[in-house]
Amino acid sequence: MEPEVWRGMGLSDDEYAKITARLGREPNYLEVGIFAVMWSEHCSYKTSKPVLRKFPTEGPQVLQGPGENAGILDIGDGWGVAFKMESHNHPSAIEPYQGAATGVGGILRDIFTMGARPVAVLDALRFGPLTEENNKLLLRGVVRGIGGYGNSIGIPTVGGDVYFDPAFSGNPLVNVMAVGILRRENIATGAAKGTGNPVMIVGARTGRDGIHGATFASVELTAESESRRSAVQVGDPFMEKLLMEACLELIQAGILIGIQDMGAAGLTCSASEMAGRGGSGVEIDLDLVPRRETGMTPYEIMLSESQERMLVVPRAGSEAQVEEVLTRWGLEAATIGRVTGDGLLRLTEGGEVIASVPVAALTEEAPVYRRPAREPAYIAELRAADLSGLQPRRPAEDILLALLKNPTITGKSWIYRQYDHQVGTNTAALPGGGAAVLRIRGARRGIALTTDCNSRLTYMDPFYGGAWAVAEAAQNIVCAGARPLGITDCLNFGNPERPEIFWQFEQACAGVAAACTAFDTPVTGGNVSFYNETPERAIYPTPMIGMVGLLEDVERLCPAVFPAAGDKIFLLGSAEGLLAGSEYLSQFEGLVAGALPPLDLPALKKRLDFVLTAHEGGLLTAASDIAEGGFAVALTEMAAAVGARVDLPVDLPGGGGGILAALFGEGPGRYILTAAAGAERELTALAAKWGQPFACIGVTGGDRLTIALGGAAALNAERARCRAAYENALGDLMD
């Protein structure tokens, strides 16, 4: 075989030699193709595995940790939450609608594969600035794609986050988190066990779409990427809706040994992984695979990423029952092979064996690389930047209005209005506030869901960024009144073969691990997306965190906006924000710079517990953490219905820079809380008992937003004007 063949499929010469040695012979073309996808970064995690092993993955709340199609957390009374996040970055870069739509479809399959009924989707998106027309097209296409799929299949899109930054021009991030609910007794897994049990393919027929999706995801985006549009799959939410109902019915009927969706690398990956988990072999007769086009080669059948297909292993003898359920839902089921005891993935066509490969060689024996890591030079430069001489360039009111129109900060209703966020009638906290909250039908409980990551801070200090992504997620969860339980992650980075990128990856993951350990939120699974680069740049490193929290009583969920006039407003945490890496600094000074002080994770954890205790005592009427845009923006976000008058306890002998930090600085562990006037004393006493920096700073009401600093007037704006800027800016840009 010519080296061009394996190289063209993404295998190195070393890897090819390993394959030959393992098989004791030269692989044929089909076998090379199978190895190439199974050993691709996307399927094998060959670069990331050694780093991911350091994540905390255990805890009494974990029913299913990493290694299955999705993680599962115990939420009590026999209920579990299955959840996972995945990227669809490269497909969305070249075909935004279908790229995003199939991202939703793929992650939903991972959820119902576990036996859970999907109840929510969240989307974490990153785009280049909307001043570039192409980024607008991408945003429009991605939002329509997410809505087009989620709205049709009838799973609500309840939350997510969106940032805009030049680092993502040309390589947007589309990370989709899906969440499902199940009873513990219905947990399904993706293992093929029991020699002689049938292997069945159910759902859509197999076509030529999406061939090479996995290898395409494992290279950088270039000018030629456009010509690889055929590597992007096409979604059919109607088909998936039927498939979902049929699969859940099969799982509930208790006749399945194993079930696995077909995503990246299609039949190859699902058959190998199921056999790998079951410690078995699988034999498939390709003549029996239902196809939607004629003349497909074995290579194309095995590599097809046609959507809305599942591989199931039922108990021998229940094939007819599987067929009956699928037929009732208007779908096909076909027995294409059987489970064997010889540990081989064996493919036949026309009665001839055309490929025979040890499953272990494809899965657990896939190569693992320890890449070199080196701290990039920019890190020290950014850290050394002197921000002490900053002075406000405009009146505070003008700065606030401009920040409120900043696409990263501004209200996202233009986006979530296009998503059905209510179908299922479980959405108790609608998009637009902090965490999404869903009730569990039939239980008193609820779950809170959020996705978070500040990519810019992660670029400046990857360890800090990884830890802060987890901390911010936890802050959003506790503000809703929920206890953080666990996370899924979607780790988006550039080309890990470059030592500086691999360093970012290692550091960010170490930060995630440290915070997850500190907050007792184990990692239950996730996804790694490397090679997020264009010829111009790598993206900002983005370890996206999806967190699940639990509310014992969903009726007690806490809003993120002031519910009424006359409530007392409290500041929890430092009154002085951090300008390093802030939106203010980027927007008004054009700077991405500054030193980020180390996060005190135990102190942040204690603060989370204090907020939860205040909730449990019924003391809070609203809660929000202070994030992008700082205190003034957080106050405006909470002032959806009434205004506020506050005076922050700061001493500002230095003037200008201090004002900026107090009004627009960011930084961890800062919250705005409100309580009914009568609860002030009890709440203050509780904060003192917990040793928290805590102050009553004002009162809700009126039609203005008035902020004083240490008694001196600093900002006085008309609430309606600020809210109009916040609510309309994105729509004005996009329509």
Place this chain on the structure above:
Amino acid sequence: MKIGIVRFPGSNCETDCLEAWRVMGAEAEMLWHQETSVRGCDLIVLPGGFSYGDYLRAGAIARYSPVMPAVIRHAREGGLVWGICNGFQILTECGLLPGALLRNAGLSFVCAPQHLRVENAATAFTRAYAPGQIVSLPVNHGEGNYYIDAAGLQELEEEGRVVFRYVTESGAEGGAGNPNGSVNNIAGIVSRAGNVLGMMPHPERAVESLIGGEDGGGMFRSVLAGKE
């Protein structure tokens, strides 16, 4: 009152409807799209969703579903039929209600709370409301732009068959109060005999204070009050 909810492949609000009836104190049952009778139900609900994927035109395939002749027969005999969102689209496609639902003006899907004015509080579906009452119900559709020709519109208006109209919170019509460009801000209409109602907003999403408010409950109470 025996209530049947038709489950087409691609329906996605049928369970929400079932649960809403339960909240309002009634048990409904599911009718599968391949059934050819309505099993003696007094009320047939056609729920929201994307029946058969709605890749062609919303509701255009569902009207040919095996269950639809029985639904149409039920309506012709005076039985109650309630189409919500995709159900409204199916009712216009099969001719039980006049007009058509076009792509939203602005061409974007819209999911948001929406104020409505109850224009006709004398129907079997709305008698629990006061005439002119303003309620808030969620809308959630990409093809909800109601259209009917001038003669048909005049007939609807003169016969008082516009049941719900999109308005702002203060009751103003048009502009920001109309989410999809519907002619005369029409959100829901009723058949001449008053037994077939189609509407784009989702009352089943507004029967609990925790989830979307309780303004939709009046429709369920109206129907249930008519059972004796």
